[in-house]
Amino acid sequence: MNKTHNLDLALLRAFVEVADTGSMSVASVNLHLTQGAVSQRIKRLEQFLACQLLLRDSQGSRLTWKGQSLLPDARRLLRMHDTFCASIDGRESAASVRLGVPFDMAGAPLAPLLKAFSNAYPRAEVKIFSAASIDLDQAFANGKLDLVISQGPLNVELGDRLTVDQLIWLGNEATAAQRPLTLCFLTANCAFRDPVFQRLCEAGIVGKMVFENTSADTTLAMVRNGLAVTPWLRSLAPEELILSPPDCGLPTLPEFAVRLQTVDNASSPISDLADLIRDHFKRSDIQSFQKISQVAWSAQRV
Secondary structure: OOHHHHOOHHHHHHHHHHHHHOOHHHHHHHHOOOHHHHHHHHHHHHHHHOOOOEEEEOOEEEEOHHHHHHHHHHHHHHHHHHHHHHHHOOOOOOOEEEEEEEHHHOOHHHHHHHHHHHHHOOOOEEEEEEEOHHHHHHHHHOOOOOEEEEEEEOOOOOOEEEEEEEEEEEOOHHHHHOOOEEEEEOOOOOOOHHHHHHHHHHOOOOEEEEEEOOOHHHHHHHHHOOOOEEEEEHHHOOHHHEEOOOOOOOOOOOEEEEEEEEOOOOOHHHHHHHHHHHHHHHHOOHHHHHHHHHHHHHHHHO
8 A cells, every 4th residue: 555545644743833933842732742742743753754844953943855845734634633523523512722821830729720610611621721821821822722821021021920939959958059050940941941051150159060850850850960050930849849048158149920811702710710820829929929930849748
């Protein structure tokens, strides 16, 4: 049988998403996959077609001339597939809300408001996408998300400001005293990274990266085992890991804004979830928000 009869459309969808966004990491958010999984799908498609479709560098991903010639047909094939699937599904689809949240906020802190939303809209489907704030903001700008909670510097106005939180150090005193200072971040493009290195540079401290991942649990495990220190928002931090400048020998870190972006002309479920998020942050001071996080981290260690 000719191999074109066996084309996996999941590979083609990954290719179109990377072509549209110009970024493996943003495409992974939109497809609800890991960045490695998206990369593997592109590689398998290139092997299937026996040609290179993308050129990858520090600036992102761009199409080769083969990729550019394939893109219109790929879009057309996916549209035909999606239209066909929609035509044979006679059931009325439930409302869907695409919510993006940073990795460190995707668990217990938002559970109460998601429960309240589920009670109000039992048939609604909330699709939660976790990624770095920078990637979430980009995915929202590209129309891939309906709501985004993200973290950013105070001098960057984006969406509605929900709260202001203090960035702090997590680790132990022995690790904090090491030079160069060993650091771990959730992602390579973590919003905290540049401000942290700037404060370290001002303090004359050399820092080196030893670990990057997309798991809050894994990052905290690294910190608990004395392998690195990491920056974290105060309201989300496990109490026993908090270091206090200047006693720990590290500089004080800046405050960060937590903000919410909502699509224009949002549906009732999207608008209501946005209102629940705003109300949740309005009623939750830093201490009560931290209490929720402490319970979650303690339960995960049992």
